[in-house]
Amino acid sequence: MIEPKQYREAMARYAGHVQVVTTAAGGKRRGVTVTAACSVSDDPATVLVCLNRSNPKNQIFLDSGAFALNTLASDQQNVASAFSGEFGMDEDERFEEGDWDTIESGAPTLRGATVTFDCRLSDYTTLGTHMVLFGEVVGLRMGDHRAALLYMNRGYHHL
Numbered sequence: 795m796i797e798p799k800q801y802r803e804a805m806a807r808y809a810g811h812v813q814v815v816t817t818a819a820g821g822k823r824r825g826v827t828v829t830a831a832c833s834v835s836d837d838p839a840t841v842l843v844c845l846n847r848s849n850p851k852n853q854i855f856l857d858s859g860a861f862a863l864n865t866l867a868s869d870q871q872n873v874a875s876a877f878s879g880e881f882g883m884d885e886d887e888r889f890e891e892g893d894w895d896t897i898e899s900g901a902p903t904l905r906g907a908t909v910t911f912d913c914r915l916s917d918y919t920t921l922g923t924h925m926v927l928f929g930e931v932v933g934l935r936m937g938d939h940r941a942a943l944l945y946m947n948r949g950y951h952h953l
């Protein structure tokens with residue numbers, strides 16, 4: 795058996811593109827900074843994102859039936875920090891970082907992201923500590939080619 799602490803130490807050596815996954819329901823918005831998100835399929839175009847299910851605030855992602863995966867550029871570290879809770883902001887204050895609109899699903903989408911995948915929640919499952927959300931991409935916004943914001947060795951890096 796691999797201990798959770800040892801596993802987390804191993805994953806700290808793994809470089810991940812920093813993204814903010816967002817949703818909205820019942821007049822509330824939520825966003826979470828993630829690296830556990832990737833492509834699943836190109837037909838139908840589908841992504842997945844893994845969210846900690848011990849956090850009751852993540853229930854809104856299941857209730858809304860939609861999410862947007864906003865992929866961050868190197869100059870958007872302030873957005874990543876806000877949505878990871880680092881600044882201690884409440885949900886609405888976090889959305890004051892960056893410029894937000896919507897495309898198709900109603901989930902908040904970040905202008906200036908390198909790319910945004912706007913998704914309908916097509917399936918989900920739970921595994922251990924996390925829920926895995928599958929999103930069929932119903933809207934796409936491709937930004938300019940810019941340097942990416944990565945997270946590795948417990949710090950932000952640019953690529």
Ligand SMILES: Cc1cc2nc3c(=O)[nH]c(=O)nc-3n(C[C@H](O)[C@H](O)[C@H](O)COP(=O)(O)O)c2cc1C
Nearest residue numbers: 826827828829830844845846849851877878879945
């Ligand atoms: C770089 C980075 C990557 C993260 N990746 C994930 C992730 O993939 N899944 C997840 O559930 N939380 C992830 N987190 C933690 C969440 O961002 C954080 O727990 C959450 O935003 C706290 O929300 P709250 O303050 O509203 O409870 C990550 C945090 C950082 C800084």
